[in-house]
Amino acid sequence: MKRAVAIGVTFTALAIAQTIRYETFPVSLIEQRLQLAVPNNSQRYQRLRQLFVESTCEVEEQIVSKKGQPNVICTLKGETDRVILIGAHFDATSPGVADNWTGASLLPSLFQSLKEAPRRHTFKFVGFTDEEKGLLGSKRYVKDMTAEEKSRTVAMINLDTLGLGAPNVWTSRSDKVLVEWFATAAHHVKVSISGVEIERVGSTDSESFASTKIPRIAISSVTQSTLEILHTPKDTFEVIRMADYYDTYKLLTLYLALLDVKLSQEPPAP
Numbered sequence: 001m002k003r004a005v006a007i008g009v010t011f012t013a014l015a016i017a018q019t020i021r022y023e024t025f026p027v028s029l030i031e032q033r034l035q036l037a038v039p040n041n042s043q044r045y046q047r048l049r050q051l052f053v054e055s056t057c058e059v060e061e062q063i064v065s066k067k068g069q070p071n072v073i074c075t076l077k078g079e080t081d082r083v084i085l086i087g088a089h090f091d092a093t094s095p096g097v098a099d100n101w102t103g104a105s106l107l108p109s110l111f112q113s114l115k116e117a118p119r120r121h122t123f124k125f126v127g128f129t130d131e132e133k134g135l136l137g138s139k140r141y142v143k144d145m146t147a148e149e150k151s152r153t154v155a156m157i158n159l160d161t162l163g164l165g166a167p168n169v170w171t172s173r174s175d176k177v178l179v180e181w182f183a184t185a186a187h188h189v190k191v192s193i194s195g196v197e198i199e200r201v202g203s204t205d206s207e208s209f210a211s212t213k214i215p216r217i218a219i220s221s222v223t224q225s226t227l228e229i230l231h232t233p234k235d236t237f238e239v240i241r242m243a244d245y246y247d248t249y250k251l252l253t254l255y256l257a258l259l260d261v262k263l264s265q266e267p268p269a270p
Contacts, residue, residue, distance in 0.1 A: 021117040022257040025109055027246045033109065034163075034245070035237060037101035039094040041129075045069035048090050048104050048127045055108040056115075057125075064129050064140045071137045072127035074111055078119040083152050084259055085124045085214075086110060087138060087205050088159040089131030093231045098221075098239055100131070103159035106249055113253040120264045121154070123256065128205050131160075138205035142212060154263050156216040157256070158206035163245030164221040164229065171195035173207065175215035181262055182217060185255040191247045196223065221248070 036047045049072050052059045057074035064070055069091070088103030107125040114123060128137035145153070155178060167186075169179050179195075186193045206216040221244065222230070229235050 020254065020257045020261065022253050023113050023116045024250050024253055025113065027242065030106070030109060030246055030249050031242060033105040034097070034102065034240065036105065037092075037095070037097045037237065039092065039096065041069055041091045044090045044092065044096075044101065044104070045072065045127075045129065048072055048107070051105065051108040052111070052125075055112045057108065057111055062141065062144065064137050068136075069129045071129055071141055074107065074125040076111055076115055076119065076123040076125070078122040078260070080120060080122065081152055082121050082154050082263070083124055083149075084121045084256065084263065085126060085153055085156045086159065086256065087126045087128055087141075087156065089128040089137060089205055091129055091132050091137075092235075093132055095233065095236055097237050098164055098226075098235050099161045099230050100159075102162040102240065102245060106159060106162070106252065109249060110252060110256060114256055114260075117257075119257075119260050121260050123260075131205055135203060135205055135208050138208035142208050145212070150212045150214060153212075153214050155259060156206055156209045156214050157252075157259075158204055158216065158218045159220075159252070160204045160218065161220045161222050161230065162248050163240040163242070164226045165223060165241060165244055166192050166194070167219055167221055167244075167248045167251060168194045168196045168223070170197065170204070170206075170218035170220065172197055173210075174217040178215055178217040178259075181258055182219070182255055185258050186251055189247070189251050189254055191251045193251075196220075219252070 052074045060073040062071040090104035130136035206218040
């Protein structure tokens, strides 16, 4: 894994960020939801579904296999049918707190943070199943998308393994404009981010969308020094740096609200 070049900031977007409306919730709530992590994937699915319900989201499910858990989908309707998709897999190899309950348990909070103000885009928050078995949930999601749905989906933001440190971006597999706007949001909330390459570690659900030409960005906190945690008994609540995790939540909330504005003005090239 190597460090990428510095990520630039778009100052026009920075000015817009000053006026965007969104809500953030206290660290106690974010931590409480993170502590719901359990090793059993069936229970993880049930807990994610319940968190969406408690967040007042009407949940949809997408069957992926006869015996496994479904994808869990929560939709925040906007003024248009153009879609910004936010995904995070909820399945794990035991115990799987960082990988990836950190991403999955943030989805309901991000939904709540954005719903308090009108949005131009429709946001879809998707808990993907069976990522650890070969991105099966996200592959099914892409397979079932119609050509029209693909054309209306203007960005895919993937969250996988957060809170082990400051957030970073898989730069070589992420859309350059989406990365610039992520850097802009990070600059605004004073969160340090970096670029990494994680090909040697494995893959993540955003790669299922590569063939669709939908602009995508993969956000994580994985570094060379954290590799020994993934897929081992060390992946417990104790490895999470709560300050970094909460900063990541606040950054993502602003980032999604910023994308809602910026993608209406200058969508990334397909």
